[in-house]
Amino acid sequence: MAKQERAVRTRRLILEAAGAVFDEFGYESTTIAQILARAGVTKGALYFHFASKEELARGVLGQALTIEGILPQESRLQEWVDVGMVLAHRLPGEPLLSASIRLSADRKARDLFGTSWPAWIDFIAGQLAEAKAQGEVLPHVDPGATATLFVGAWTGVEILATAHGESGALEKRIALLYDTFLPGVAVPGALRNLDTAPDRGARVWKAHQAQKAQQEQQEAQQEAGSQEEAAAATTA
Incomplete structure (x- = not known):
């Protein structure tokens, strides 16, 4: 077990090191030697888990769709908001x-191993479909098309926020993205009850960590x- x-x-440890190097240098410029140096492991240890740089990149992309930290809510729309806001809170650190976003946006890299976007789109489309079934979403809204548009917008906002380097910029801008999207998606009654404050992700993540x-x-x-009990039974 140990x-x-x-x-x-x-x-x-290797995945986190690979993510940091991919994020800093991009896929094409990253070398296995850089990842080894960042991870502090032997070449044998790395190749035991990952056969190539491409496989490492696939492993990093596999970590992209994360719903860790999303606490169950009565409103599926609030859960959709929380997914994006928690990710915006966690991503800068x-x-x-x-790295999963940078790899997905890298044209040469995605020709080799695809992107994280399809899984993310499917997940959000599922949330929106459930929200629609609960009466939270306007009748004309197509969950799949809306999810596709949202993921594209979220990615673009993240790239711009990162480029400007303003502290807390991503959370503020993702909150604005939801405030812009939601009136065209949510029925008025559901819209009034949604929490889209910039610190929403931080609060949800903190509650998740405590739980x-x-x-x-x-x-x-x-x-x-x-x-x-086992020790007592042995000595009895």
């Missing part, structure tokens, strides 16, 4: 996420209790 956990940690810490603490206590 060996398996160590392998999982090593793989994650997580090169692994940022996750509490769950881990409970699991640790349960495991300790089970070990005590």
Whole structure:
């Protein structure tokens, strides 16, 4: 078990290093030597998990669609907002996420291994379809077409915000993106109740982290209790 956990940690370490280097230099200019230096692992360890730079890029893209930190809401539209806002909050500090966008926008790179966009579009289209079934979305709205347009807009906003380098710019601009999109998507009653404040992602992520810490603490206590019971049964 310890060996398996160590392998999982090593793989994650390599992916994070690859993400940081891809994000900084782009796919074509990145070398395996740079990733090795950033990860601090041996060449053998890297090739045990990833056979090539292309496979590393695919691994980074596999981390792109993340719904971690999205707490269940009664409103599916609010969950859609939360997905984009939490990602906007996390992305500036997580090169692994940022690299997935850069790789997707790199024409030469995406010719080799595609992009993260289709999975993201499908996920958002599903959220919008559920919201429509709940009566939150205007009748004329096409979930698939809207999701495609939104992902394109979100990506463009992220690229512009990153280029300007303003602190907190991405969260502010993604909040504005939702405020611009939603009146054409949501029924008035649902629209009034949506939270699209720029700090929405930070608040949801903080609540998720607290919930996750509490769950881990409970699991640790349960495991300790089970070990005590096993020890008691052995000595009985």
